[in-house]
Amino acid sequence: MTPDINDIPKLTDKYFLKSKEVVRHFGDARVTYGVFMRRPVTFAPRLAIDWLQGVAKARGTSFDIAPNFKEGAWVGAGDPMMYITGPFLHLVDLETIFLQKIGAACVAAYNAYTICSDLPKVAFLAMDARHCAGQEMMELMAYGASVGSEKAKKKVGAVGFIGCATDATAHFFGQNQGLGTMPHALIGYAGSTLRAAEMLHEAYPDEPMTVLVDYFGQEITDALDVCRRFPELAAAGRPSVRMDTHGGRHVEGLDMAQSYAVLDRNCPEAIRGYRSEKELRYLIGTGVSSAAIWHMREQLDQAGFPKVRIVASSGFSPEKCRMMAVSQAPVDVIGTGSYLPEKWSETYATADIIAYDGKPMVKLGREFLMQRWEEMQKAGSPPGSPIGLASGDR
Template sequence: MPDDALERQAGPDNSHNASEWPVREPDIVNWTDHYFLRTKKSVEKFGDVSAVYALFMRRPVISAPRLAIDWLNTIARKRGTEFEIDLRFEEGRWVGAGEPIMYVSGPLYHLVDLETLVLQKLGPTCVAAYNAFTMCSDLPKVGFLAMDARHCAGTEMAELMAYAASVGSQRAKRKAGAVGFIGNATDATAPYFGTDGGKGTMPHAFIGYAGSTLRAAEMYDEVFPDDPMTVLVDYFAREITDSLTVCRRFPERAANGQLAIRLDTAGSRFVETLDPPSSYAVLERNVPQAVRGYRNEAELRHLVGPGVSAAAIWKLREVLDNEGFSKVKIVGSSGFSPVKCRMIAEAQAPIDIVGTGSYLPSSWSETYATADIIEYDGEPRVKVGREFLLRK
């Protein structure tokens, strides 16, 4: 019976994850490009052939193919067929622009309607893995938390991004000796980071509920007395004052490394006590080379601008150390893209952990993977201009 003759159900099953969905034929039909469905029907009428697909990206990436391959193998089993996967770049390997990450061979009838869906599982992961690798390599002594789930367009994307961050992190550990990603925000994808569950202590909503930063810390300590505590200090625009207040209230936590301060200051204002002149002064005291020489506007903003800048991190470290709280860690979040991480690294900012969802590319078009058939029944054939995809 033709696949599209299977009885359709009421709609697609959205209770899925990236490596498993979709597996029902009606869902594959619903979510693939229609011209592939027409091609499949034509192949059914005029005769099947063996086809070889080349899957590639138009920009350099880190290979992160596992979810795409797992899905292809799952569909092959369900359809009672076999796909041969020639992976040219193992997981975690650097891939140049235009280089086929893998070749997939099999019956055209069973492959042609899978192109749309397999590309969705390949392109975004490879780009996100590249960005995660870059960030971890630029800040090798800093631990990263993947806090991207709230920025993702659904649970499938959240899994793709978590997997990608773990791949980029592993490469950074191998190549740069980096700490890399130490965890993420949700239980569902925690296994990608080798942890039992998500990490995190308090959002802004908890500070607002408590009514003050100190009261939020006291409430958290009462409910989770044995867990490390990271206190968010930007809610009332009193980053310096509230940081010191919390440290003085919990001297034992501060002394034994069980307390961290998280800066998440919005880009619309400076951290308490800072402005442009004082931000320059902070860096001049600690890392004068960071602000000497040419910097473009974006780079300067990360160094001495509003929000969680390098100057803000240095300022908080100065204040904590001067008050005897040298073991209190600093966590930074808010806009930690690869570019910002590079600037934070150049300023040698004393940050312990970065919480980021911004390793997702700012231009989503960069995540587009592409596939072309390069062989039909063993005969090399590809559209003009794509000859570089032919197997050598």
């Protein structure tokens, strides 16, 4: 997230570099940029701001950065998120990179807030790393998730995100290292789900154990086998079973009709209203549906393991989490990377210069960026002053 200052020319658009040389030749100007997005988001600017301030320091200059919202606030489409004021010579070649650090994090924060708010009693684990295109995207996504999670904690008392899968981004969630136990590969190596659990427990006897149970398509059988092998741990609620069944089949013991029956026993209102095809799939379809989670809870309880926790993963997007909330699915932890933006074009942040040496000027059609800046000028508040934070958290 902090490319060497000497690498900036290689990472920025060429027309900005040409503009920089023109400004160097004809004389600098003090400019103000307005930054906005075309969709509602949750404000997550810290990585971009920190980077800009770091570049300013390295170049021996300064930028006045005035956020119009607090971190975690809702920002409407087209709202100027912040103003950046400084020498044109030192800002013109930074636009490409600072915009990369804003949009995706804000959309991830929006999605993370949504899922944490819909399921406030569920703990979330950020498993975005495998879906990211390298370390910089990992940092943006983890940071975004942490911002959305903190907002949900404050507004609805949610448990939110408790950690992530990698050490590199654990600090965003107040952790020293990543969280996780076993992948499917360990079960293949061990030869059985039970043997994988035994090996994991022997290697990490003091850590809580989460066991994947879908490898052989025997989610219920293997979950109960593990609980019976470790009855004291099960009685203490230390082991968890992780359901990660893919969308090509139902969980062991279920089909479409039986899935309807499970929800009818536990949360009938979830299936008695109008549901779209996608919503029905999340409720009673293949993979880790709400019915599948309820089925696992029923089987664990009937076998005498009511304290064993259920971890769910596999495509837990905001839409799917909303259906889990509607059906009151008894899930304790959700591992997800599906708060990542689905439509990448929605993550594009845009910046336009709105003033040159204090004189308002912006391209036709972007006048909406100037209103708040002009209010700040009339109030006599310089960029970077507290008025820039007045919008609060909506």
